[in-house]
Amino acid sequence: MLLLPAPAQAATPVLAPAPLTLLRTVDHPAADGIAAFDNGSRQLAKVALTFDADMTPGMLAQLQSGQVRSWYNREVRDVLDAEGVRATVFLTGLWTQAYPEVARSLAEDPLFEIGNHTYDHAAFRLPCYGLAGTSDRAGEIQRSADQIQAATGVRPRLLRFPGDCYDRSDTALASQLGETVISGDVRAGDGFNNSAPAVAATVLRNLQPGSIVIMHIHGGPNAPMTGPALRMILPAARARGLGFATVSEILGRPGSRPPPPVKSAEEVLRPLRQQMLGDSRRTSGQGNRVLAALRQARLRAPRRPLGRLSDHLLP
Ligand SMILES: [Zn+2]
Numbered sequence: 011m012l013l014l015p016a017p018a019q020a021a022t023p024v025l026a027p028a029p030l031t032l033l034r035t036v037d038h039p040a041a042d043g044i045a046a047f048d049n050g051s052r053q054l055a056k057v058a059l060t061f062d063a064d065m066t067p068g069m070l071a072q073l074q075s076g077q078v079r080s081w082y083n084r085e086v087r088d089v090l091d092a093e094g095v096r097a098t099v100f101l102t103g104l105w106t107q108a109y110p111e112v113a114r115s116l117a118e119d120p121l122f123e124i125g126n127h128t129y130d131h132a133a134f135r136l137p138c139y140g141l142a143g144t145s146d147r148a149g150e151i152q153r154s155a156d157q158i159q160a161a162t163g164v165r166p167r168l169l170r171f172p173g174d175c176y177d178r179s180d181t182a183l184a185s186q187l188g189e190t191v192i193s194g195d196v197r198a199g200d201g202f203n204n205s206a207p208a209v210a211a212t213v214l215r216n217l218q219p220g221s222i223v224i225m226h227i228h229g230g231p232n233a234p235m236t237g238p239a240l241r242m243i244l245p246a247a248r249a250r251g252l253g254f255a256t257v258s259e260i261l262g263r264p265g266s267r268p269p270p271p272v273k274s275a276e277e278v279l280r281p282l283r284q285q286m287l288g289d290s291r292r293t294s295g296q297g298n299r300v301l302a303a304l305r306q307a308r309l310r311a312p313r314r315p316l317g318r319l320s321d322h323l324l325p
Contacts, residue, residue: 046181046191050220050260057217057247058257059097060194061086061227061236062170065104066131066141069232073108082109083229085237087116093244096121098192098257099227100170103129103154110161117162123256125168126189129154138175147180151187168192168257174224192257194224198239201226206238213243219252220260 050058065081072078090097099116101124106113116122128134128151132144144150151169159165169189171180181191196216200209213223225240226233247254 046176046193047222047257047261048193049195049222050257051262052218052220054260055219055251056253056255056260057219057221057223058255058260059090059095059223059225059240060100060125060170060192060257061097061225062100062127063102063105063109064127064131064172064226064228064232065102065108067104069131069228070104070108078230081105081228081230081232082112083227083233083236086225086227086229086240089237089240089244090121091119094121095244095254096123096256096259097254098123098125098168100125100127100168100192101154101158101166102127102131103157104131105228106154106157106161113158113161114163117164123168123258124158124162124164124166125170125192125257126151126154126158126166127170128172129157131172133173133175134171134180135175135177138173141173141175147183148187151184151189155187155189170194170224190263192222194222196221196223198223198225198236200233200236200239202232203235206235206242209235209239210242210246213239214246217247217250217252222257222260 050056063081069078069081073081089095099122101113101116105127113124117124128144129149131141132150133139133141134144134147134150136143155166165188167189169184170192174193176191184191195218196213198209199212203209213225217223225236227236229236244254
């Protein structure tokens with residue numbers, strides 16, 4: 011997300027204990043009152059690691075000229091894979107255009123959830139760490155979502171603004187476009203940082219249950235130490251009893267990955283019925299017993315849940 015060193019970490023608000031069933035969140039200060047999440051429930055021993063895949067037109071030019079070999083930090087992916095760590099990756103449209111196969115494999119990997127990081131990483135509000143501004147805010151969100159959907163088949167529901175620079179009207183726009191704004195309460199500061207221990211220390215100093223940690227997966231000269239820092243962060247967080255989940259999971263929301271379909275009673279019964287019919291053909295005089303067994307099986311079969319209304323209303 012950030013192209014320049016992150017600003018000083020804001021003081022973490024003190025939250026009253028929330029009941030487990032109600033996920034307590036903190037609104038982004040600049041968009042108070044509109045859903046923009048800095049963290050998930052403080053009651054769950056889980057954190058959400060997030061990785062932004064930036065790509066500005068300038069970065070794309072560096073890639074095309076060979077000045078930068080790659081803007082995909084494969085090491086980050088490998089560490090998460092090896093450790094079985096779930097994470098959320100926010101892709102820009104330009105990055106997705108440059109790495110469509112990687113984008114698709116990330117979306118297909120059950121470890122990862124895909125979010126939107128705008129089309130070309132232009133700032134929605136200025137000043138924003140030297141980023142160029144945009145005059146087409148809706149286009150920035152939609153073009154990127156279109157690009158991600160074309161490459162991965164998944165329409166992103168979560169949005170992180172470039173540089174975390176936005177205001178209330180931007181979160182309202184995101185909401186109209188079906189996306190929920192995700193900020194974070196821990197900024198790793200891995201942009202332009204050559205010290206893995208420093209990045210790890212920043213994260214571990216600020217990490218708490220429910221944290222959303224902002225890191226990067228574009229690597230190269232802009233985020234060179236994310237991988238080594240991650241190798242330090244994972245065991246230290248686990249030693250504190252913290253596990254890892256996607257943003258949607260720690261917010262208690264349905265993610266971009268639909269849940270597996272529940273088998274209907276018919277699907278459960280069909281093979282059983284066919285087996286029993288076959289058995290009954292081979293034997294004689296068992297008709298009543300077969301019917302009785304079928305009725306019992308039908309009574310025991312799982313019922314398809316109706317789902318809650320809120321499942322269908324969430325953006
Ligand atoms: Zn970014």
